[in-house]
Amino acid sequence: MAEDPLTGGRYAEPSVLILTSLASGPKHGYALIQDIRGFAGVDLGPGTLYGALSRLESQQLIRPLRAEARRRPYEITQAGADALEKHLTVLARIARIGRQRLAAS
Amino acid sequence: MIARPNSDAPSLGWLIRVLLACYPRAWRERYDGEVRALLGELRDSGTSRLSLVLDLGLGVADAWLRPIGFEQEDAGRDATNRFIATTGWGLLLFVFAAAGFAKMTEYPEFVAAAHRHVVVGLCFDVLLASAVAAGAVMALATLPAVVALLRWDRGRSRTTLLCLGVAPLSVGAVVAAALVARSVAVSNHPHSATNVAAFLGLAGITVLAGVCTTVALTWVATRIPETRSVVVTRRIAMGGLAFCTAAATLAVTGWAVGLAFTDPSLLQEDNGLLSSPAIPTVASIVAQLALAAVLCARSGWNAIRSPLAAPVDQAQLPTRRSAK
Numbered sequence: 138m139a140e141d142p143l144t145g146g147r148y149a150e151p152s153v154l155i156l157t158s159l160a161s162g163p164k165h166g167y168a169l170i171q172d173i174r175g176f177a178g179v180d181l182g183p184g185t186l187y188g189a190l191s192r193l194e195s196q197q198l199i200r201p202l203r204a205e206a207r208r209r210p211y212e213i214t215q216a217g218a219d220a221l222e223k224h225l226t227v228l229a230r231i232a233r234i235g236r237q238r239l240a241a242s
Numbered sequence: 243m244i245a246r247p248n249s250d251a252p253s254l255g256w257l258i259r260v261l262l263a264c265y266p267r268a269w270r271e272r273y274d275g276e277v278r279a280l281l282g283e284l285r286d287s288g289t290s291r292l293s294l295v296l297d298l299g300l301g302v303a304d305a306w307l308r309p310i311g312f313e314q315e316d317a318g319r320d321a322t323n324r325f326i327a328t329t330g331w332g333l334l335l336f337v338f339a340a341a342g343f344a345k346m347t348e349y350p351e352f353v354a355a356a357h358r359h360v361v362v363g364l365c366f367d368v369l370l371a372s373a374v375a376a377g378a379v380m381a382l383a384t385l386p387a388v389v390a391l392l393r394w395d396r397g398r399s400r401t402t403l404l405c406l407g408v409a410p411l412s413v414g415a416v417v418a419a420a421l422v423a424r425s426v427a428v429s430n431h432p433h434s435a436t437n438v439a440a441f442l443g444l445a446g447i448t449v450l451a452g453v454c455t456t457v458a459l460t461w462v463a464t465r466i467p468e469t470r471s472v473v474v475t476r477r478i479a480m481g482g483l484a485f486c487t488a489a490a491t492l493a494v495t496g497w498a499v500g501l502a503f504t505d506p507s508l509l510q511e512d513n514g515l516l517s518s519p520a521i522p523t524v525a526s527i528v529a530q531l532a533l534a535a536v537l538c539a540r541s542g543w544n545a546i547r548s549p550l551a552a553p554v555d556q557a558q559l560p561t562r563r564s565a566k
Contacts, residue, residue, distance in 0.1 A: 167283040183294065
């Protein structure tokens with residue numbers, strides 16, 4: 138069975154960061170790295186980035202667009218947006234509960 | 243078609259180029275150009291080369307260990323890669339076992355025993371014939387693959403030629419080292435420091451040659467176009483190779499059993515490889531040969547039963563003009 142790219146394996150976190158980045162519009166590899174560094178402070182290497190991109194693409198959570206001078210942009214699909222929304226809802230719940238418990242302790 | 247670096251592609255370090263070449267072919271066909279462009283931009287932005295190398299190394303391992311999506315669509319190519327790996331291990335075991343047996347039986351006592359007893363001598367001959375036949379079968383199976391590969395790669399890079407040259411160079415280096423070790427062994431006690439040093443040197447060169455050959459041949463093997471002649475000869479060759487390795491296993495077993503009945507004293511001394519005990523040495527050689535036979539038989543069975551990639555005609559392969 139195919140692994141959920143947002144929750145399983147070493148590409149889970151990069152996949153969430155990529156989908157979050159693509160949620161604001163299509164980007165190619167270097168733009169993704171820059172954007173993710175900007176909003177998350179995480180540096181994705183090329184092996185990690187394309188490992189995650191290939192998994193997201195195979196799950197049809199993103200789709201490639203026409204290449205521009207060897208740089209191919211990717212955009213999030215509706216299935217990708219839904220998966221990200223669901224994942225962020227879970228994260229938000231975890232964050233809320235975590236804060237409540239920290240405050241109570 | 244595998245994406246190739248354009249003339250305006252950024253200059254990447256050789257280690258990064260090697261790592262990119264180590265990705266599975268399906269991955270390279272899909273992402274190589276994009277990643278090269280990205281690496282150029284990352285290099286210009288001052289990203290540490292060490293971190294790029296480490297990250298790409300992990301990516302390569304992951305692409306091979308956990309292939310996904312588009313890579314799984316290419317089931318025929320995966321079957322080919324499994325076939326190459328299984329056959330490679332089988333051949334490696336066969337070569338090691340045969341070399342070990344040849345080294346062990348080079349002494350006059352063993353040669354004399356082969357002349358005195360028909361069964362022992364016959365087993366010797368069967369083993370020799372098996373080794374020659376296995377070599378011929380592999381040469382026959384390799385020829386169409388090399389022709390198809392050179393035709394596909396013609397005029398585009400020298401890497402294929404260089405990689406193809408690594409195997410004979412490695413074999414030459416190992417043979418030269420073996421000759422030196424043998425000349426040292428003749429004039430020294432088997433367990434002397436000089437002899438041990440010569441053996442360790444030979445072992446080191448063999449391992450180095452093996453690693454270089456494996457890397458080069460893996461590079462080559464993952465690029466062989468699945469032409470009709472390549473697929474057909476490979477299937478025929480695997481049957482022959484399985485037969486040869488099985489015959490060699492039986493020959494060494496028969497040789498040891500024959501010797502146990504006719505000249506048991508030869509198996510009771512330190513007459514094994516490098517003056518080790520004879521019986522464990524023979525048992526190890528038989529085990530290696532048996533495993534080689536199983537691997538080759540498995541390869542042959544899979545090659546016949548599993549559909550490989552849809553065979554293409556040689557004429558359909560991209561040429562230098564159409565490949566651009």
